Amino acid sequence: MQQSTALQVSEKIPGSLRPTTSYDTGRYDNSGLVDPVCMKITAGLFTTWLDPEPEYLPRFWTSQVHPEGQPYFAWAGPLRVVTEAHLYRPETLHEIHAWIDYFQDTLFALGRKTSEEIELFLRLEDGGCAYYFVDHSTRTQFWLESFSTDDLGLPAVVSISQLKTVLTELYWMHVEHFPMHVRPMSIATLNEITSIFSHGFCDQMTSRVSTFLYTAQQCKDFVAILKSCGDDMENGHTTWIIARLCSIVAHHRYITHYGQEHARLSRDQSILYDPEQKHRWISILFSHLTFKTSDKYIARLDDAFVDHLVYENHWEQLISDCVQQWRRAGGVAFGGLLLHIPFLALNFQSIALVATSLTLCGMSLASSMLLTHKYEPMQRINATDAMNYLDTIQSPTFKFQFTALAFSLPQALHLWGFLILPINYLLLVPQYLSVGAAIALTSLSLLLMMILYCITSEAVHTALPQTVEFFRRGARNNANESMA
Template sequence: MTSSLDLLKELRPVTSTTTRRYGKFLWVDAYHTTTAPGLRLRTSTKSNWLSFTHPEGQLYFHMKRDRFSVVTEENVSNVETDNLVSGYLALIEKRILECGIILPQACELFVELRFDESPQTSTCAYYFVDHHSRCLFWLEPTSSELFGMGMVVSDSHLDTALERLYWVHVEFFPMHVCAQMTPLILDNLISVICHGMTDRMTSRSSTFPYTEEKCDQLLRALSLRRGEPLDGHTLCFVARLWGAINNQRFITYYGQENAQLDRLQPPMPEDIVDRTGIRALANLMLWGVPNHHYSKLHDLFVHDNVYIDHWQAFMTECISEWRGLLVWAFSVLIASILISMLPRASLSSAMAPILAASSSILSGSILLLRHHGFEDATASFAANFLRSSKSSDWGFLPLSVVYSMPKAMYLWSIGLMVAQLVFWTFRVVGVFWASGGAGFLALMGYGILHFTSLEDDHTDSLATMLRSHWQTFQSDSVAVTEPLTV
């Protein structure tokens, strides 16, 4: 029979964010049983492991050894699992002695078993944490690229990334370590969030990850535990917030020579692909609508990062617009059909507005189905979506065109329906009255654009003024509502 030590293959360095914690199978083996009469006594077995339950409900185990302590989510109550974990712990201790590594005093090891397709082989995912310096480390050279940390610019920048991973570890294993944590981490967190809330209230381009409303809610929750000893539940959400803040600090190069102080000014040159000619043609054909979405998408996606409140505002605006256009485009569709049924009307003249209105309805419906729930998405989901949607050859132009289709085709359906009506008028009352009606509609449209425009420039040519007023109309009619700032 093969022993557990025969299954040992290798150690695999991981981070606190690349474990299988949220990727496990959720199947449970439920059964009925019978209890004996009288009070049921809980049975306990002698073990070096202590069990704890995370506030979310996950069971984990902790054990102190001579050189370090160990935490794992493996079920070491199972004898085979315990033997396998013990074998890996012995291998790790042997590796430490061979490499001559001196471990810090407040050192903790995380281990997780990884089984290959064949159940006869396994690996051990691991990382060490130092509670004093608040960082992760390993027994071998590791690459920040392999761990998905992102590119670093200095050693202190790497320390920020490692501290973020440390807080994620504390968030996942808070129950046994809360007694040795200083209450200052709560007080310092309150100070950081207070500053972030004020920064968001006084700046439209603050880099702090939470809105002022969210900061106010967080401060209310944190203040309830201020002055109280840290327990596991409090430490769990305090560590989660510290992890989020350190992640934002890493992204914005906090504490570095060229820190990002404004979210609209990325500290590194962006690889922007701008097909100027194609974009101009797309805007000409689609009434200038893609230009708005193109600039908004670039503002949202700053250096592989998404500020979630701006994403939610943008998605809410888009979804609301698409829903409204379904109703208006359907009205144009019905109106075009009714006009085609008038005496002396031509059915062929109705095909163009009907096709445009149908295109608006179809594209709007598909976009609504595809983006259901996007206004409530997380920042990581939004960043992944934009990253995958950004073409290496065309940038955000394809996505901008797709987002513009419902409104642009609706505007085309309006124009074609008016042309259909003018054509019908021409056949009924003659060229003179039809031309007069068309001229009146054109002057009325320009007058509305002119008097509702914020610009006051009457020296340009008529074509330039029309284009300028139309661009103003576009930017004003679909502007995304920003959070209220001073």
């Protein structure tokens, strides 16, 4: 919650003053509408014969156009100022100058000198004005009073050095928003950001758990773009490119605790305090009910959301894998429904078991279709939207247990259905074969299931060598005792 400033505002100033940040400039909140009309094109318009008279701006003011198309205005007076207020309106220009005079008087009263390195951002609001300063020499954002990070809507930090990382990100966002009038970036800055993305490229290629937020191919593309900027450093578009990537890197350094005592060195490393999961019995229950399928989904969801961070490529891979698994489960469930045709065609007595397995396969098919319908469009959402979604569905108490249960329903339901289906077939056998043949067939089926379990069970593979070694030792001991 942002608070109003405690600075003494002159009675001549219309409204109150409040601090803001580059996060909260309202840049992308413009809801104004335009109504194009037909206009007469004067003969020879926009030629050397007839160049229309430009709109008037007072001394020191220049009009700039951001690469995205948003106009803004820069004042090169004793105090450098930028604003997106439309200064071609006389009343707006007058109000901006009133605030500039106020800040110049305030800085003089505080004994603060202005320079070309200090720049003031002003945003006119209903009932007042929002502001912040940037220092181009230190590449930080600052204000004329002391505020907590919570007052300014900034994230929590663990040290003063991490706070500077946050303020540096705000600075680069400012340059990204107003790149056309500032001094060109230095070659040293270009080389530094190029080296950072080159490191990210190498890290992504050589590590499965790299913390860098872009894939190897994306890093390669960024390096190529940055290298092409070296020939046109005077261009404001080049300034915008460097500033945008520098702000991204600064944010990445904040979330990885770059330079802090406990830095995040791998994507799956948790460094933030998180209370232990309660009600573990629910997880155990769900694990047994879903044949441990829910455990796999919990592991995948936890891996994709370590410390509430989401990497876009890992989110995309997670949802893509889930959709493929749900589709396969739906296909198997549909095959299970077809296997029930003999029971519907014959006069089968145990209709309750048939209805149970039929219902389970049907629910498996339905759940796979619903989950695929919901999550297939979510494969291409960005990391921020994915993070917000996972933060919404994660329970503070149960974490992802219920989400994992929902994800595992297509597989778990058809497994339960196929567990009951062979029983139905075995009950059908005595109607057409002798009791002995039915018992033999049942025994053979159980034996095959036990063999399949032993082949695929990790527990059996782990215990078997130990069991063999136990009997070998027993045999050696008996042999030694006989010889004695």
